[in-house]
Amino acid sequence: MARLSMLSRSSGFSYISKRPCPPRIFIRARLLPSSRRSASTASTNKMLTFSWSGALIGMGAWGGVMALLALERRIKRTTLAEEPASNFTPNMLERGDSASSDSSVGKRGGSSASTLPLMDVGPIIYDLSGPNLHGAYNDFVALLGEENVDVRHGELVSRSSTSWSPAPNGELDIPSVIVFPRHTEDVSNIAKICHSRRIPMIAFSGGTSLEGTLAAQHKEVCVDFNRHMNKIVEIRKDDMDVTVQPAVGYMELNQILEAEGLFFPVDPGPGAQIGGMISQGCSGTNAYRYGTMKDWVLGLEVVLADGTIIKTRGRPRKSSAGFDLTRLFTGSEGTLGFITEAHIKITRAPQNLRIAVAQFPTVGDAVKMAVKVLQSGHQLEAMELLDELTMHGVNEGGYCTASWDEKPTLFLKLAGPSPEFVAETANTVEGFAKACGTTLFRLAQTAEEGDEIWHARKTALWSTIALKKDPSDVFISSDPCVPISQLPEIVKRSQELIAEAGVLGNVLGHVGDGNIHTSVLYGAGEKEAAMRIMSEVQRLAADLDGTVSGEHGLGLGYRHQLAYELGEESVDAMRRIKFALDPLCLMNPGKMITVE
DSSP states (O other): OOOEEEEEETTEEEEEESSOOSOOOEEEEEOOOGGGSOHHHHTTOOEEEEEHHHHHTTTOHHHHHHHHHHHHHHHHHHHHHTSOOOOOOTTHHHHTOOSOOOTTTTSTTTOOSSSOOGGGOOOOOOOOOHHHHHHHHHHHHHHHOGGGEEOOHHHHHHTTOOSSSOOTTGGGSOOSEEEOOSSHHHHHHHHHHHHHHTOOEEEESSOOOOTTTTOOTTOOEEEEOTTTOOOEEEEETTTTEEEEOTTOBHHHHHHHHHTTTEEOOOOOSTTOBHHHHHHHTOOOTTHHHHOOGGGTEEEEEEEOTTSOEEEOOOSOSOOOSSOOHHHHHTTSTTSSOEEEEEEEEOEEOOSSOEEEEEEOSSHHHHHHHHHHHHHHTOOOSEEEEEOHHHHHHHHHSSSOSSOOOSSOEEEEEEOOSSHHHHHHHHHHHHHHHHHTTOSEEEEOSSHHHHHHHHHHHHTHHHHHHTTOSSTTOEEEEEBOBOOGGGHHHHHHHHHHHHHHHTOEEEEEEEGGGTEEEEEEEEOTTOHHHHHHHHHHHHHHHHHTTOBSBSSSOOTTTSGGGHHHHHOHHHHHHHHHHHHHHOTTOOBSTTSSSOOO
């Protein structure tokens, strides 16, 4: 029989064979800490490393295996038997208490709970000291070159606050530095620097997001993709998809696709770029026919808070493999990671496109007509509503050459396989409009005429902002979405709230999918009234079984409404996901869900 020896070590002991043997397979079992065991076993708090080859010698293979398994079971029985009695009591179910006595339970990173209430979030610690920020600046210069690092005050302000989404504290909410990565590896290294120095980060592409999503309230490092990561990587006509970097604008992409008879249908406000569009989960005027950004993203390349690079999916049209990480990051408002590359679907451009416009005596009449179209099954390309106040802005804003009657107006896009098909659809839609009391129905006869009509819709936001009475006036907008049958109620109530408050506001939206925008321009002394309008409209949407935000996201401005719509437990579950992927809370902190 081979001789066995026991070699004592400070960390435990091993049985080691004295003769050559095959590679060993180890079973490791660590006894529980002494605080969790009796005094008799506390003295043997060791790491046991059992070598199968040593145990097999002299006992036979089967005997050795059985002996080791028996010993492993004995260890498990011993440690389980010596566990302290549970302090669980039935009334904990009512209070929601944890049964564990571990003081870390419920705290960030140490909880066994499925959700993470705000009261249980541990302290979030950033190092925003001068020496640390200066050290980070030097790290960025070494990584990217001085030409790709910017600390000019005007540039910092422009990355955090815009006229349509002002930062809450103005020029106090600005990044500490702007960096311009050249590729995914740069983004990863930037994240590693920030992670090691505990400096928060925020992504920037088109800068068109709303609700304070860009506001840098913690001196974040602004990672700006515009300078370098703005390329269309590949267009695949056969697969009907493209791969793009985050700073590719959807309008520029469509200019290139147009030559091939293709297009990317998601169309938010002018200037939006793919990275931000994915992060916000946006949509636009084509959502009625084509859906939202979530419906067009196939897969992503993402850099996590610690610099880890992951792939959420390739380019399949469907998959049942693993969690749907693509959907997780889409609409996360930059709180979970940086999107550095995206595979997105494209489709055939609409054929025989025609633009139509219809005006009505009241908003209620216009909404009734929209509901008739929806219930008829006719699939228009788009159906957009502008109320009379918005049409006033279109006339006064200076963005359109045409003059309009200031009445509630529906803008329509029609397309189909043949001109005859489109003409027949237009006749049907005109019949619906007449049944609802239309004062005007006009079908564009040329592409140029259609562009002129649609331009009024696409510039409605800018036209509204142009109505400011004073440069200091603030524009805010909500974007609730409700079931189609509830559209008349939410539009009517929105207009009533604006009238009751005596502020300048309007209602417009994508009535084809139940999404409206209630907007207000407020001046000095009107902020409270304006915010009350936004809050009441959002809560009404939730009460109508809708959502407080259909496409803008929550940012800072409306994150408090999420619990009203979904309940505290759902928000707590989201917070748990946030801290699972970003335990130091470095990615766009405080946006969408409250973290401190």
